[in-house]
Amino acid sequence: MLSITGGGRGGLFSVHRGALWWLRRCHSPLFSSLAGGGGRGDAPHLPVLIVGAGPVGLVLSFLLTKFGIKCTVIEKNVEFTRHPRAHFINNRTMEIFRKLDGLAGDIERSQPPVDLWRKFVYCTSLSGSVLGSVDHMKQEDFDKVISPISVAHFSQYKLVDLLLKKLEGIGFRTCFPGEIGYSTQDLVLESKILMGHECTSLQQTDEGILVGVSVNNGGRIIERKLHCGLLLGTDGARSTVRELAGISMEGERGLQKLVSVHFLSRDLGRYLSSQRPGMLFFVFNPGAIGVLVAHDLENGEFVLQVPFYPPQQMFEDFSAKVCEQIIVKLVGWGPADVHVLDIKPWAMHAEVAEKYICCNNRVILSGDAAHRFPPAGGFGMNTGIQDAHNLAWKLSLLLNGVASPSILQTYESERRPVAIFNTELSVENFKAAMSIPTTLGLDPTVANSVHQVINRSLGSIIPRNVQKAVLEGLFSLGRAQVSDYILNEKNPLGSLRLARLRSILDEGKSLQLQFPAEDLGFYYEEGALVPEASCEETQEGGKLQHSKRASREYIPSAKVGSRLPHMLVRGLPASSEGVLSTLDLVSGDELEFVLIIAPAKESYEIARATLKIADELKLSAKACVMWPQGSTDAEVEESRSELAPWTNFIDVEEVPRVSGSSWWEMCRISRENVLLVRPDEHIAWRTESDRVRDAESEIRRVFSHILCLNSHRV
Ligand SMILES: Cc1cc2nc3c(=O)[nH]c(=O)nc-3n(C[C@H](O)[C@H](O)[C@H](O)COP(=O)(O)OP(=O)(O)OC[C@H]3O[C@@H](n4cnc5c(N)ncnc54)[C@H](O)[C@@H]3O)c2cc1C
Structure with missing residues (x-):
């Protein structure tokens, strides 16, 4: 056992040998096969395998490649998803993107003009009364006083497209299952994104990790094995890597269930661009309640978020037709060209992995695999990209034999507290967002309580469709609070609520877009x-x-x-x-x-x-x-x-x-x-x-x- 405490040159070199020893064990297939055992068999050996080609996995692969570390990415989907999730890119992430071969500049050139997204709008319908709005950009944001670059509004799938181009520029190739000739020649797989490759099992060997992969080749599933020195789990909120590694999440689960409806309507885009441009529209009316994210007003691209309450309301209830009806209720008129592209359910959690690293430093989590926040404040992807930025240089120094393996532990000791902090902040933001409906008499905690009471009291005795009718009847009664009859200046209750709403907005107590103290500080x-x-x-x-x-x-x-x-x-x-x-x-x-x-x-x-x-x-x-x-x-x-x-x-x-x-x-x-x-x-x-x-x-x-x-x- 080597134990170095001295600070002199001899000390550094002795420990340096320790890093090289570890490196050889995780890097060299020759060493690994000579060592025998470990169950590698014929599996190709890769120094670094990244599981998941979301924004975090792609940024990590870019940075590692740039720093001279060869890596391979596997992605379970055969195609990249076009369903937009993240859209707000904060200051620190944009600073990181400035150094990713000019990615920040590409985003600035491609994003919608800032005047179309700088506001959050609160209204009774997209064409009805505006209850209030908040402008989230200040002159100092444009003057670039605290950062050389501003925040951005750019859909996640478009960011992924740009990242893929950047990766191509440094020699990466995206490969589809039919295109990959399998062999034990490790080099064939380096600098590749292997689509349709799902990580399904992990086994620790003496020299690394043996990864079971299900390959979806045109619907035919083929089982493969890959061996790697390091496995980086960037496989999102429902991370298989995390689960297989036995790492649990800590925090609050299932804060809310939502349906995310991705749709196009140029008519609506044109209308909002000219009448009330904004990034987020919080709409409250007796017919429907929802949050509309205007991803791209110029091209009429939107995502609507609607909460739902299972088992009375199921995701399957939200057909394209039902979603179109909700959209019409929220818009206040029927745009002729609404085209629903995709409907997805998702659950809101506030959780951080108990640890980021396991299996003798060989399995490391990053991004949503390590933390999942409410999206309020837009910290999810941003925190993940900053994880990747923190991890990449440490991994590179380790794999170049300069740093000791313990440097990986500093990734966890630095990034996990940030994730815990950002989780709390996102929950606070979520509550701030809820303060507006609460003020309008639509307390979401009441909706949750009503739902729980129905679950407990009627759950086992009344058929689901009756429970659904009861729940929706009660919700519709609740939504009457935002009817024109109540919510107007002449109605004493309505006028009081409107005054409270204005003071929440004026005092900056509603959901904010920018958090410079946390973003950069x-x-x-x-x-x-x-x-x-x-x-x-x-x-x-x-x-x-x-x-x-x-x-x-x-x-x-x-x-x-x-x-x-x-x-x-x-x-x-x-x-x-x-x-x-x-x-x-x-x-x-x-x-x-x-x-x-x-x-x-x-x-x-x-x-x-x-x-x-x-x-x-x-x-x-x-x-x-x-x-x-x-x-x-x-x-x-x-x-x-x-x-x-x-x-x-x-x-x-x-x-x-x-x-x-x-x-x-x-x-x-x-x-x-x-x-x-x-x-x-x-x-x-x-x-x-x-x-x-x-x-x-x-x-x-x-x-x-x-x-x-x-x-x-x-
Ligand atoms: C409505 C909404 C709005 C949001 N808005 C923002 C925002 O404005 N700003 C922000 O910063 N964040 C936002 N987020 C959060 C953001 O979308 C996530 O934090 C981000 O996607 C995380 O990136 P990731 O690369 O870690 O994971 P993901 O984007 O989930 O990517 C993981 C990838 O791994 C793949 N994968 C999964 N399992 C396997 C497996 N077993 N084998 C191989 N591949 C696998 C998946 O197919 C996927 O491609 C929002 C989220 C939601 C739901």
Whole structure:
């Protein structure tokens, strides 16, 4: 058993051998077959197998491939679903997409114009009275003060299409069952998305995971085996991988059951675009209640969400005809061109997997497989994509033999708390969304109670169709609360309810679209970083201000674990780079650590040590010298001599901010600080340079901590 505690060069190399040992065991088919046993048989061996080609699996495969890790994706469906689910892409995800070969730019160009989706509208019908509306975009969103990119509204299936194109661009191929010639030649399957391949069993072997796959070849099912070193479960909310690995979910299940109706109507799209454009329409009238998501008003593409209550109301009751009737009731007139494309049931949960990693670090969950939230606030896919972003660089450093296997545990210790937090936030958002119908006299908890009473009291004695009639009769009585008779300014009760509704909207207590404090302000408390016990205090001696849940505002912070704050900087000498975001200091094409320093003697010393130790560890790193605005070329020359013999550095100058604060002031730290930023743009370490006595041994300790080299036991 190897147990390394020292921080010196010898220590790092010893542990490095440990990582290589693990790597050989999970990477090399030769090693695996020589080792015998393990039940691999003739199954092709893959270093990394991703189960599920949803947005999270595709982003993960893109990032891994980009970082030089070969992977294969299996997808149970023969075709990609066109039923839109996610549509809101938050700031942090868009920042990640900026570095996915310009994906963010493609989304910006393809999404509907922002004026068509910036509002949520509350109304009695889509053509009836508007009870209120909320504009969710502010000028600062367009000014790009806190991020180099804005949020976006783009249907999930269109995002998947763009991701597939990006993957094609880096050599990936989507293969359909008939096209794949099976052999034990592992290379044949690398960089492929294998459609119609469903993961059905897992078996841990000495060298990895043996995966049972049912291949749907034109309706004929063929059973196959694949062997892999690492299995990444990105197979969605009802994850088979999670179930087969025996990982349970913690939280609240079955908050609501809904029917999702995907339909087209250009007439309705045109009408809403000209009369009351919006992203979400909450419609309450005596005939029907529903939430309409306008995925693309210009092309008349919508998804309607309607709650239903089994067993009295069953999914099968929602035929295309019934759905069309509901649509007409919600619209208030009958658009002639309503075309229902697809109807799907789904259940709302608020759950997080008890663990993300199992089977000796070889099975890892990401995305909805690891957490499922109410969609209120649009955190599901966004959190999943950020999981993939966190996992990809760690996996790549592990598989390149640089980090120890323990780095995978930091994926769980960093991302699981974020998922728990986002679950709570999504439940809060769901409740905020429910505050509007409650105010209008349509308390959804009453509907749930009525449903439960019917289940308990009538469930076993009355036929289902009678129960259904009773339930729907009671619901229809309830919906009378939003009739014109009650809901008008002349009716005292109606006028009181309308006043309450307006104050909920005005005070920002209804469902929000943007959550900058959580979207950009989340941070990791423990993981692949050096906790900052010694630098908790700000320059002024006060505690660092963390993003507060109560406030919508994002407060830039250089606290360890935070995303690097965004600020515009200019490459020096002036002609070299133009204006860029501080986030762009970290490469998107390779795994790179960046040390940000001010031009100061002690900071240069730490930079030299960082570049030296990174080189020893075969890590890509660069130093970034942050010059005050207006620094002359002669002054900037200093960094060349100070950092020699290293040339992997960049000089930038601050572009003045509207607030007038400097980079260091914005980050609430002094110029004596140095910041080490990870490949995922989160701050891994921060210190005041004059506190460091021996730069090289401190940097060894820091990298050792980040790469988990001290914690691995072989
Ligand atoms: C109505 C609604 C609105 C939403 N709106 C938003 C939003 O605006 N923003 C947001 O961020 N999120 C939103 N979400 C959540 C979002 O849709 C999910 O979080 C997202 O789809 C998760 O992506 P994923 O890749 O983890 O899983 P999925 O998209 O579910 O993909 C999983 C893939 O795995 C495949 N698969 C499953 N089992 C197997 C198997 N055994 N073998 C092989 N393949 C398998 C599936 O076929 C699927 O293709 C919304 C969800 C709903 C229901």
